[in-house]
Amino acid sequence: DTEVTQTPKHLVMGMTNKKSLKCEQHMGHRAMYWYKQKAKKPPELMFVYSYEKLSINESVPSRFSPECPNSSLLNLHLHALQPEDSALYLCASSQDNGWTEAFFGQGTRLTVV
Amino acid sequence: AQSVTQLDSHVSVSEGTPVLLRCNYSSSYSPSLFWYVQHPNKGLQLLLKYTSAATLVKGINGFEAEFKKSETSFHLTKPSAHMSDAAEYFCVVSLSGGYNKLIFGAGTRLAVHP
Numbered sequence: 001d002t003e004v005t006q007t008p009k010h011l012v013m014g015m016t017n018k019k020s021l022k023c024e025q026h027m028g029h030r031a032m033y034w035y036k037q038k039a040k041k042p043p044e045l046m047f048v049y050s051y052e053k054l055s056i057n058e059s060v061p062s063r064f065s066p067e068c069p070n071s072s073l074l075n076l077h078l079h080a081l082q083p084e085d086s087a088l089y090l091c092a093s094s095q096d097n098g099w100t101e102a103f104f105g106q107g108t109r110l111t112v113v
Numbered sequence: 114a115q116s117v118t119q120l121d122s123h124v125s126v127s128e129g130t131p132v133l134l135r136c137n138y139s140s141s142y143s144p145s146l147f148w149y150v151q152h153p154n155k156g157l158q159l160l161l162k163y164t165s166a167a168t169l170v171k172g173i174n175g176f177e178a179e180f181k182k183s184e185t186s187f188h189l190t191k192p193s194a195h196m197s198d199a200a201e202y203f204c205v206v207s208l209s210g211g212y213n214k215l216i217f218g219a220g221t222r223l224a225v226h227p
Contacts, residue, residue, distance in 0.1 A: 006156075042203055043203075043215075048214065088154070090157070100164070101147055101162050107156050
């Protein structure tokens with residue numbers, strides 16, 4: 001199984017809502033990532049978890065809150081988002097070194113209204 | 114610092130003709146390099162990877178890339194384009210450190226015409 005599964009595929013939320021994005025992998029990978037991708041741009045790294053600990057936070061606003069409950073799951077909790085946060089949110093996983101590829105999920109298309 | 118430059122933002126080819134997508138990298142040590150493809154509203158799929166083994170790397174769907182250290186290049190090629198190859202292509206370098214921090218190029222949009 002080389003899949004990274006993200007749910008939901010699409011999400012529309014108001015600026016006062018609280019929602020969560022979910023990501024799951026069963027490849028035994030110990031590094032998991034959240035990326036944000038705006039239209040016609042490359043993905044931008046938001047967070048890296050390594051062995052279930054937050055290793056990198058790329059100065060992401062606190063309205064985005066990541067969580068890694070176990071080695072297979074990664075969540076992104078959303079609260080009080082702005083319309084400019086509308087984007088494709090991609091989850092990825094990889095082995096715990098820098099020489100192997102990352103596997104990406106299909107993404108969650110988020111629209112903030 | 115590591116970086117990736119994709120030399121063309123758009124490439125247009127006819128079906129059945131060769132594809133060349135150009136990528137140059139900057140790295141202070143031997144890098145891991147990847148090409149990913151992204152179809153509209155989809156996630157990223159790995160096409161191929163270079164991790165200091167053979168310099169000519171073969172990937173999925175007939176794509177291949179050659180790592181040229183002297184030119185700091187990792188260009189992606191395919192002998193004959195297919196309509197289904199139309200997509201966005203990203204050249205990526207890895208910044209290692211116990212996890213995989215990927216540095217993305219700006220992307221090249223490949224259009225394939227009948």
